[in-house]
Amino acid sequence: MKTRIKGAKIVLEDRVVEGDIVIEGEKILAINPTETVICENELDVTGCIVFPGFIDPHTHMSLQQSEQFRAADDFYSGTVAAALGGTTTIIDHIAFSPMGSPLMRSIENYHTLAKGAVIDYGFHGVVQYVDDAIVDELKHIVKSEGVSSFKAYSTYGFPSGDREFLLLLSALKEVDGVLTVHCENDGITKYYNEIFRKNKQLTMRNYPKSRPNLAEAETVGRLIGWADHLGDVPVYIVHTSARESLQRVAQARVRGQKNIYVETCTQYLLLDESRYAGDAVLASEYLMAPPLRSKADQSALWQALLDGSIQTVGTDHCPFMRAEKHLGKDDYSKAPGGVAGVQERPVLMYEEAVVKRGMSLVDFASVMSTNAAKIFKCYPQKGVIKVGADADLVVLNPSVATQVNSQMLASNCDYSPYQGFQSSASIEKVFSRGRQIVNAGEFLGVAGVGKFIRR
Template identity: 35%
Template sequence: MLLIKGGLIVTAERRFDADILCDDAGRIARIGADLEAPTGCTVIDASGLLVMPGGIDPHTHMEMPFMGTTASDDFFTGTAAGLAGGTTSIIDFVIPDQGQSLFDAWRAWRGKAEKAASDYGFHVAVTHWDEQVHDDMGRLVREGGVNSFKHFMAYKNALMIDDTVFLRSMQRARELGALCTVHAENGDAIAFLQAQLLAKGETGPSSHPLSRPAAIEGEAAQRAITLAELDDTPLYIVHVSTEEATQAIVAARLKGLKVYGEVLPQHLVFDDSVYHDSDWLQAARHVMSPPFRPKAHQKALWGGLISGQLQTTATDPCCFCQDQKMRGRDDFTKIPNGVPGIEERMSVLWHHGVVSGRLSAEEFVAFTSTNTARIFNLYPRKGCIAPGADADLVLWDPSASRTITAGALHQNVDYTLYEGMTLTGLAVKTISQGVVVWDEGTLRAERGKGRYIRRLALGRERPL
């Protein structure tokens, strides 16, 4: 058993002084003032610290095969790094091979994830349509504990689907009580612009954002919302990076549509100037999709979070080491798209959100944990501090600072976007399943300790 004493508990709704007793089953047993420690119980003094629900990252890509290579973080190294930063659960993506059934792909990715150090779930990508896909979606919801399906409007001739497939998947998801998630960029327009840039000899990383302008994301977001509105299908738009997409989400929500938006901390911090670095490799490190935008878009993203029109923050970590990035040395379209960041996410958002005065501590909890738990039907098992909930907690020092360096991080990648950035707000201790797994700089992540968390269909209440 574990007793946390003297901390200030912060949830998405309030803050209060209380102790937390965690039982041997990895659940919160009691919350109250001046709790007595049972015999043999480990006691943690949390004086001066905030005690918050562990972070949930709803958008990760561990050991994902992509663009001719494979993401360098596997399910152990990636989730272990997450624990070091205060993230205790992830939702990753199952990407079926060409012609592979969704259910078989899900089973294969379950196998890969058995090494995870923290709890995990899956979204499953729909990349084509036939009766097998229709049947597999039902089986995944009923038997697999999957309640969300991913759709790519980008990556032509690879992952991209057309509107007909999207509509069929939306209708099936709605009848199953599942959520459609979408990568909203116009893949046809991107392919057209990429070809034009290459024809002009524009082969470097600076062409990456030119091939994916903000308007292309805005158009795709609006189109996805329009398609979802036809059958009132809940829609979750991942990695929103533009004012145009934000405005489309706001307008949809004002109409009463169930549309949600996700923001990545890196889009709140970096702008498109990163692609103009004279060092090719430094610029290539930042190649991800959607790309970093002109700084003006950051104001819209912060505004969306502050107003509650955007609901979650994720990392979208798809880590590629620098030698993998070199695959696109002579052609920017071959630079593997993806960046690291799962370990830094919560500190980046605290520093640039709470310390700056943009967000309250309660809003921070909502954006890093609770909103994700609610949207994807993990709540109240995850994302809250209450008797019966999982004892996934982070003890947070709101005033401690550190300067980020790649060598001090735990992701299996040889750089960080935040190199040299000093951040205030740190996870002092991370508790997963009632066990301290990150302890003031010491990582005690255990391979295979993570559990697969089944998620009920939307609208079905998850009991504690």
């Protein structure tokens, strides 16, 4: 069956054109065809903008964060939320598995967890510790299992340090993989947490001080130093939040390092640390690591996003229920970290980046889709409107407004950190591999049709 999407502004990789897109089966058959193509299905979307399906390179569906806490969204609810918001691909993070397990065990576990997904998905592997067997297995997985990026954490239960960074970067270099890193210096965060604990000051107000800008920037600097040392090995910095981190990346790029990729997240662009200063119960709903930062950090992030220094905007979607977050009101160590955002990101970013700050539609598509597809090796199947690409398309209506409220959100979570935020745009229709899965706020898709993307 062929479908024609008519009368749209179409955001191609390098320009915007007006006209029609023809879908056949799962693929884009033509853009403004010169010859007549008869289509069984015609959809007039005059006045709307068609983007390549948005990609969220940073989600945590079905995450068992600790023995006590499990993220509110599984792969079904989380991907329905993603779809309604215009995201047609997520790259989700595999969770840590018991110490000593082979890497494949947790990947296999995630293949089972992801069976309910309604959109396509990939996985970032995760590394807890590194020895010869892990290095060999990691190289095998990158080559044969369709998981070409691995994440290491410099903090939490299994902090990676210089030795691990070096081993992982050199292993991934051999097989053309990408290391993604949560950068927060474990010693610095431990130091502050110990002081606050000793003084019984683990308050929400102190929370951002327990994970200062320098904790992130120090690790970013060290990591990109090792990547450079090994011959400009690709490295991807997740959820960048501090202006000092951006400075270190900028300096390295001036020195000639080319393969540093920087992600930030919606929350660091739209929210700031003042959320921790008021009522402690409300403040606990914004518990996340790294914490929300100052207005100065926020404006540095915006500048870096607008000038191309930041490549991707993800969400780190990892929501927990209000009651669970509120456990942290008097002691932040008692509540789980993470917030929602997978559904909210596209319309809110459109408002803030395109409407308020004048970002071009092409640049918007790059940071919301194309760059992630390229960095994580699913381009041009994903991330671009091009003949032969997957027909993952988002029809955004720039003149029907959205207000974030709990009724419109499909997440299992009972609140949004963006409650009350407005956008002048809304998501009108969404296509995933040619199948329409969203129409004007209604989800039309089916559980389990999302496919694992080997990349």
